[in-house]
Amino acid sequence: MEGSDDDIDLVPLSGSQVEQFARIEQLWPEFGHSLQVLAASDGGGMGWRTVDGVEYLTRYTQENGKKKGRSLGRRxxxxxxxxxxxxxxxLKARRIRRGYREDVLLTCKLAKAYGIARLHGRFAHTLDWLWYSDANKRVALFGGTALLAYESGSKTLTPVDLIKDDKLQFIAHSEDPEKIGLIEIAEACGSGREEMFVTLEDGVFEIRAEDQVVAEIYRPSYFLERCPREAMSEALEKxxxxxLTFSRDTRPIELCVPDPRVYAMAAHCMRDDDGIWERRAQFAARMVRECWPDKFDRRQKAVIDSPMEDDRMRLRGP
Structure with missing residues (x-):
């Protein structure tokens, strides 16, 4: 890679930081699933009600602060x-949420005390919404914020300057705007703001609130035009x-991100857009080489080691 990644320091997580990641990863499969189940339900309860000696299954809901019952039929x-x-x-989800809630909250508070709850609350709200709606199956988080997702697996702490973002960035699975679900993602990014707008600029979908860009979505073709096509096409299929990471407002947030080897390649191909990508690419490459279980293969190494002056890296179009 142009410029040595030896310039990037890898700071190991402390024992306490590793412990909090391990604890939330233990709790999350059941706790997180319970949150999704309850979000998909319409609340209320259900039980048997006896009328004139006959049991009826009754669905209970709240309307305008009053309890309403609706019969679903005889037993x-x-x-x-x-x-x-x-x-x-x-009901199982409610039991799990109730049983795990205090343990999850304590883990998140300890994570904040130990310095690993660093996801901005505004971003956490959007990413949580995308997780609840399963929209994160269509777009993967990119940008500096995505580096938080590799901390637990690599047991390294990402430098603060690398994770600073003024907007969220994503890589889409598809080129098709409808398959990406742009409207749904724009609503998630809105966070209660005024009307959101989606525009296409230089092959990147921009989600705007008035004059401010709040999110960018890169289509696969964006990287295929900038990187050796065969290697990058294969990487994007991974x-x-x-x-999991922790938000500043002490919540566990599940992130969906590219494989860190793919992140390093994509970041390398973006170095001529913004100086910060040079350091992100260097950090991701060194993190994979020294701390990630799965290393770069021959084709991936060729991408991240190629200088920007190489004609292949300047290629535009198919």
Missing amino acids: SPETEAIMDEFDSTV PWLRA
Whole structure:
């Protein structure tokens, strides 16, 4: 890589930091799933109600502060199956959330005390929304914020200057705006603001609130035009990584990001756009080489070691 990645210091996580990551990763599969189940439900309860000696399955909801009941029918194999399903999903999720809540909160508070709760609250809100809606299956987080997702797996702390972002950036799975779900992602980025706008600038979708760009979405073709096509096309097909981090407002946030080897390649190809990408590329490359279980293969090394003056790196178009 042009410029040695020896210039980038790798700071190991402390034992306490590693412990908090390990604890939230242990709690999250059940706790996180319970949050998604409850978000998808319409609240309320369900139970058996006896009327004139006959049991009826009743669905309870709240309307304007008043409890409302709606009969789902007499007790029968069909209504018992409905009740069993409600118990094994919604009620189970409530039990898990209630049982894990204090442990999760304590872990997040300790993470903040130990200096690893660094995700900005505004970004956390958007990324949490994308996780709840499964929109993060269509776009992977990029930019400096994505580097937070590699801290637990590499057991290294990302330098503060590398994770500073004034907007969120993503890499899309598809070229098709409808498959990307631009409207849904724009709503998530809005965070209650006025109307959001989506524009296409130099092959990048920009999500704007008035004159401010709040998010950018890069299509795969953006990188294929800047990097050796065969190597980058293969890299972009790699499964995305899901990892946990902590927000400044003490919440666990699940991030969906490119494989760190893919991140290093993409960052290397963007170095002529912004000086910060030079250091991000160097950091990601050294982190993979020294701290990540899966190392670069021959093609990937050729990409990250190629100088920007190489004609292949300046290639535009197909």
